[in-house]
Amino acid sequence: MDGHWITGDCWLGCARTGVPVIWLGPLQWDGQHAPVFTCAPCLDRIKAQALAYFLSQQPVTA
Template sequence: MCWLYCHRTGIPVIWIGPTQFEGMSAPMFGCADCIAELEHMIWRHFVRKDAPQTPASTR
């Protein structure tokens, strides 16, 4: 089962690492589509982080 966005079952998934919550740990798995979306979100995070910050306009 995909543990990411789609929650589909019966599809190929890969282990993407352990998750931790309140002292408990469980394996996390993702399908190709959800891994692609996660990669896209990570790239957007770094692009925004590295983008020059513009000051807020004053009125």
């Protein structure tokens, strides 16, 4: 599933259906697994959030 866009449903905030989506990774809950897919706009949003988080974790240098 890695790196291949398919037509499907976005599991993130927009919840659009029948759009190009890419596999984001597995969701694990209570011993169960489900494949999570995301559309390009939601992927861009989550990548920006991750980058902001990573940058906020950088040690401050003098």
